[in-house]
Amino acid sequence: MTTPPDPALARAIELSIEGVDQNLGGPFGAVITRNGEVVAVGQNRVTSSADPTAHAEIVAIRAACETLGTHDLSGCEIFSSCEPCPMCLAAIHWARLDRLTFAAGREDAAAAGFDDELLYRELVLPLDGRTMPTEQRNRDAALDAFRRWREKADRIEY
Amino acid sequence: MTTPPDPALARAIELSIEGVDQNLGGPFGAVITRNGEVVAVGQNRVTSSADPTAHAEIVAIRAACETLGTHDLSGCEIFSSCEPCPMCLAAIHWARLDRLTFAAGREDAAAAGFDDELLYRELVLPLDGRTMPTEQRNRDAALDAFRRWREKADRIEY
Numbered sequence: 001m002t003t004p005p006d007p008a009l010a011r012a013i014e015l016s017i018e019g020v021d022q023n024l025g026g027p028f029g030a031v032i033t034r035n036g037e038v039v040a041v042g043q044n045r046v047t048s049s050a051d052p053t054a055h056a057e058i059v060a061i062r063a064a065c066e067t068l069g070t071h072d073l074s075g076c077e078i079f080s081s082c083e084p085c086p087m088c089l090a091a092i093h094w095a096r097l098d099r100l101t102f103a104a105g106r107e108d109a110a111a112a113g114f115d116d117e118l119l120y121r122e123l124v125l126p127l128d129g130r131t132m133p134t135e136q137r138n139r140d141a142a143l144d145a146f147r148r149w150r151e152k153a154d155r156i157e158y
Numbered sequence: 159m160t161t162p163p164d165p166a167l168a169r170a171i172e173l174s175i176e177g178v179d180q181n182l183g184g185p186f187g188a189v190i191t192r193n194g195e196v197v198a199v200g201q202n203r204v205t206s207s208a209d210p211t212a213h214a215e216i217v218a219i220r221a222a223c224e225t226l227g228t229h230d231l232s233g234c235e236i237f238s239s240c241e242p243c244p245m246c247l248a249a250i251h252w253a254r255l256d257r258l259t260f261a262a263g264r265e266d267a268a269a270a271g272f273d274d275e276l277l278y279r280e281l282v283l284p285l286d287g288r289t290m291p292t293e294q295r296n297r298d299a300a301l302d303a304f305r306r307w308r309e310k311a312d313r314i315e316y
Contacts, residue, residue, distance in 0.1 A: 027303035090245035103300030142261030
């Protein structure tokens with residue numbers, strides 16, 4: 001007998017199936033909770049909203065932030081039907097979520113034709129070894145913005 | 159004598175400085191071009207829009223997709239005032255941009271108090287070694303969505 005999914009994880013999985021059936025985008029769903037209550041949900045909407053960043057976790061994070069009126073989701077946790085891709089995993093960090101629970105793995109996403117595993121490998125390659133042609137130039141010209149940021153008395157850190 | 163920045167990179171750097179001065183968010187700017195023409199620009203708006211995903215590159219990608227009416231930015235390239243964080247670098251891949259040029263590096267972002275370098279290290283750790291508490295469970299329950307996706311005759315891949 002297997003452990004039944006946490007209700008929020010079960011809901012994320014339901015959302016992933018509904019998303020396929022409703023032609024929203026890829027087979028991915030996510031739920032954000034606070035103190036066990038659902039704050040926001042998300043489904044992959046890449047193709048239906050013409051937005052390559054509209055992965056389930058990003059959609060859920062943006063919805064939770066809108067609902068709560070803050071960019072800081074400390075005190076909330078996220079449940080995803082599949083291991084987040086690097087974009088979504090980094091977004092989970094930037095949102096300061098407390099905890100991540102997921103069901104399927106990146107290898108399952110890869111088997112279904114998604115680039116998650118490839119991206120995890122690509123991100124740690126040196127610039128000149130990546131599939132994405134990448135160049136760094138004019139570094140010095142860009143440092144003024146950082147100087148201004150550090151010297152800005154009323155900056156809002158995040 | 160140093161090479162002057164490409165005009166699109168110079169504009170991304172200007173946007174990063176304007177963003178600080180106008181209290182939009184962190185010191186980051188981005189520009190997306192197609193055939194040398196600017197398609198969209200972005201500035202970090204994390205704090206001003208209460209959206210932790212509103213990094214300059216994400217804002218620019220979403221704007222370019224809205225302008226062009228597609229989730230696929232093949233044929234476009236992106237210029238960023240700073241090396242993209244893992245969230246933005248993965249988004250650049252998902253958007254199928256052709257090329258990335260950036261000025262400041264992740265070490266410059268880290269020196270200004272941003273987590274980019276930390277995130278690059280975190281993403282490749284095993285689940286149980288991460289600062290973010292992370293758990294995989296109920297994998298089998300999530301595989302049905304992938305089966306439905308693969309069997310869906312009218313699926314739109316991305």
